[in-house]
Amino acid sequence: MSLYDKIQLEMKAQEPWPKDVRLFQPYEVEQILLPDNANCLAVQTFLKMCNLEYKVDPRPNAEAMSPTGKVPFIKCGAFIIAEMEPIVQFVGGKGITLTESMSMEDKADMRAYMTLVNNVLGNAEMYICWCDDETYREVTKARYGSIYPWPLNHIQVWTKRSEELKRLKVLGWQQKTLEEVYNDVETCCQALTDRLDKNDFFFGSKPTELEALIFGHLYTILTTPLPNSALADTVKNFPELINLIKRIEKTYFKRETNH
Amino acid sequence: MGIVHAKDLSESSKYQATKTIPKVNINYEECEETKELELNVPARVDKIHVEGLGRTKNDIVEDALKDIFTANTFQEVLHKTHTARQKLNSLSLFRNVSVHIDVSKGSKATKDGLEVTFQVKELKRVVGGVNTQIGNNNEGSLVVGLKAPNVFGRGERLQTEYSYGSRRSNNYSVNFIKPFMGKRNPVFTAGVYQHTSEWPSSGYKQLERGGLLDFGFNSHHLLKHNLQYDACIRDMGVISRNSSFDVREQSGSTLKSALRHILTIDLRDEPIFPSCGSLLQLTSEFAGVGGDVGFLKNDFYLQANYSLMEDFVLQGTLSGGFMHEIGDEKKINLCDMYYLGGPLSLRGFKTRGVGPQSDGDALGSLCYFSGGLHLYTPLPFRPGKGGFGELFRTHLFVNAGNVADTKSEDVVEQLKNNLRVSSGIGVAIRLGQMARVEINYCFPHKFEQDDRVQEGIQFGVGVQFV
Structure with a gap:
């Protein structure tokens, strides 16, 4: 070019x-x-x-x-x-941003928390989907293969799984036990709760992309039915985060359904 | 056809390199007795000797030769021996087959008795080769081929080929071929393959991995049938961020599971530069026996050659295809569609240069036809006559073609309207008995505004030209 x-x-x-x-x-x-x-x-x-x-x-x-x-x-x-x-x-x-009024320090902070959420919650979800045998067998396999005809569904699931396992192995997640994963999620949620303190949002009075990311992950974890609900239960122990999610849901998603 | 071997690998040419029976040097003065034979004299074959057999099983050789015993005249003996020799060659058991016919001797010899001796040399257990290849996307690749001929002694062979390209394409094929005995020349082939291809003119690349079963036989002396089953996983992706979104929408993996029937009648004297005879090939493919790709596809290719006067050959070709969707559940992908344009189908147009497109990427059509009229002559002033010069031909050509959408009613009307026409002059070069190269100067005459034409020099490599 x-x-x-x-x-x-x-x-x-x-x-x-x-x-x-x-x-x-x-x-x-x-x-x-x-x-x-x-x-x-x-x-x-x-x-x-x-x-x-x-x-x-x-x-x-x-x-x-x-x-x-x-x-x-x-x-x-x-x-x-x-x-x-x-x-x-x-x-x-395009000049559209949620972080206009934030200081450089806060912006760096926000990025650090986003990385934390991606690394911990994102990888924990990956782990549950591909490493946890029960979830893999009962949920992942059927859902991921659903769009392919036999026998391509098995081949695609198998290929995807080996890719994801390889990735998790490099990140040091594959070796973890389910308990360790839940502990990591708990630590992450604790860190977020500490930062949120008693405020409505993390930075000032307006939500940022950090809230969007947290909402995406936690709402999905809470509402997705899985054979083992321990992940959702771990998150439910943090009422401040649950309240944040409820607020975001009400502001940005409930309005549509009321129409 | 995406790739062409620079070196001839075809079975037929390799094993039929010695088409004429080599002259056996006999010193007639040393012979105790010589006998002159008229061709029509009665004759009877008493014995057939086969020398040089190793791992080859007797029954397959007997089957190929037993017809010789039915000959009643010397002419028939010669004819049947020649046929048998060709049959032995076609089984690809031997590197070389030579024949020697003599009057029969010994106590059991009859009056008109003859003895036929076949001298054969078996192929080695494993033969291999390394060569280079140029594909039509200017990708050079290294090809390693390995072949185990006549594995179990009845002409079974195992062929593997692996190629690694300068653009990291990784192709292989493994085929097991088993010819059966019998009049109809049945041959069974089973193979697996992986093939990568890039189509810049359509903005996509794909990786195909699959398996093919093929059963070939002759229903009549000249009617050749192939029944095939092909199961193939295609991974398609866009070449670059600039590829059209319509192409991007088709990315992903699909499974094609298809039955195919190919009928070939080849009456030509040579495959590349024939001087007489015609070729008809009809292909029907039904995809949708399982898998998520479904269509019914009918293709034809017709070629006729007429020798006008010495070395001037007039050739007419016509090819076309028509495909249907079957149901809404099964998809037709970009790679299944027909494309028109380029040196193999419509000269004077760029590859896939005719037909529907989106942001410059050809999307293919469901129906097409293209035809060509050629006048072939040897090179002017005939340099290298009878030798090197025979690899070259000059030709004048006119091409025409069009595409249509089978979903709307008037396919014939669509094909008749906005016909594309081009003409030109060029030189064609024969590569072995497999492929040919063409360098043409083209003049596109009739084209639409969206068509991508290529006026001037056009270069083409391929196997089947229109």
């Missing part, structure tokens, strides 16, 4: 938010897995917090369509952007 093209792209990226933005994700009812669902919900919450219009477009092959191989991704004009962080940056490029 020549410099001219790049500049053109940059210029176009700064155009206002178009009306026909679509967010692509797997089918929520029969296909999506816990970690993907958390990420999709986080991005949706962020877009709602920014008051940006979008339409959810469920596709069985959303994962393969995504430029990074991960869901969700949005199509905004000619641009295709996948995953939370790049989407936040892209939206920021």
Whole structure:
């Protein structure tokens, strides 16, 4: 790409938010897995917090369509952007941000907490889906393979599992026991509760992408039926976080259903 | 056809390299007795000797040779011996087969008795080769081939091929081939393969992994049938971020499970630069026996050659295809569609340059036809006549073709309207008995605004040209 093209792209990226933005994700009812669902919900919450219009477009092959191989991704004009962080940056490029009034320190803090949530909650969800035998057998296998014909479903699940296990192994998660994973989640939630203290939001009086991310993960953990509810029970021990989630749900999602 | 061997690997040419029976050097002066034979004299074959058999089983050789005993005249003996020799060659058991016919001697010899001796040399247990290949996306690759001919003594062979490309494409195929005895030349093939391909003109790349079962036989002397079952997993992805969203929407894995029937009638004298005869190939494919890809596809390819005068050959070709969806449950992917344009199907247009597209990426159509009329002549002033020069031909050509959507009613009307036409002149070069290279200067005459034309020099490598 020549410099001219790049500049053109940059210029176009700064155009206002178009009306026909679509967010692509797997089918929520029969296909999506816990970690993907958390990420999709986080991005949706962020877009709602920014008051940006979008339409959810469920596709069985959303994962393969995504430029990074991960869901969700949005199509905004000619641009295709996948995953939370790049989407936040892209939206920021249009001058829309939730962190305008925040100091540099707070911003760095917020990023650190987002990394914590991604690392702990994200990996814990991955672990439950792919490493925990019971969940893998009863939930993951059927849901991930649901869009493929036999015998491709078994092949795809098996390939995906070995990929995810390899990734978790590199991160040092595969060796953990279920108990250790729950402990990590507990520690993470404790850290978040401590930071939140008695305030409504983490930073000031307005939610940021951190709240969007936390909402995505915790709401999904709390509402997804799994053979073992220990993960949801761990989260339920933190009433401050539960209240935060209820507030966000009421503000950004309940309104729609009332209409 | 995406890839062409720079080196001839075809079975037929390898094993039929010595088409004429080699002259046996006999010093007639040293012979005790010589006998002159008229071709139509009565003759009877008393004995057939086969020398040089090792691991090859007797029954398969007997089966190929027993017809010789039915000959009644010397002419028939010659004819049947020649047929038997060709049959032995086609079984790919031996590296070399030579025949020697003599009058029969000894106490049991009859009056018109003859003895036929076949001298054969068996192929080695394992043969292999390393060569290089250029695909049509300018990807060079290294090919390692390994073959175990005549594994169990009845012509069974195991072939493996592995190639590694400069763009990291990783292809392999393993095939087991088992010819059966009998009049109809039945051959059974089972294989697995992995194949990667990139289509910049359509903005996608794909990895195919699958297995193929093939049963080939002749229902008549010249009618060749192939019944195939093909199961294949295709992983499709976009080539770059700039690929059209319509292409991106089709990314992912699909499973094709298809039955295929191929009928071939080949009456040509040569596969690459024929001077007479015609070829008809009909392919029907039904995908949707399991899997999530479904269609019914019918293709034809027709080629006719007429020798006008010495070395001037007029060739007409016509190919076409028509496909249907079957039900809403099964998909048709980009890679299943027909594409028109490029040096193999419609010269003067870029590869996949005709038909529906989205952001410059060709999306394919459900129906197409293309035809060509060629006048082949040898090179001007005939350099290298009878030798090297025979690898070259100059040709004048006219191409025409069009695509249509089978979902709407008037397919014929669609094909008739906005017909694409081009013409040109060029040089064609034969690569072994398998493929040919063409360098043409093309003039597109009729085209639509969206078509990607290629006026001027066009280069093409392939197996089947229109």
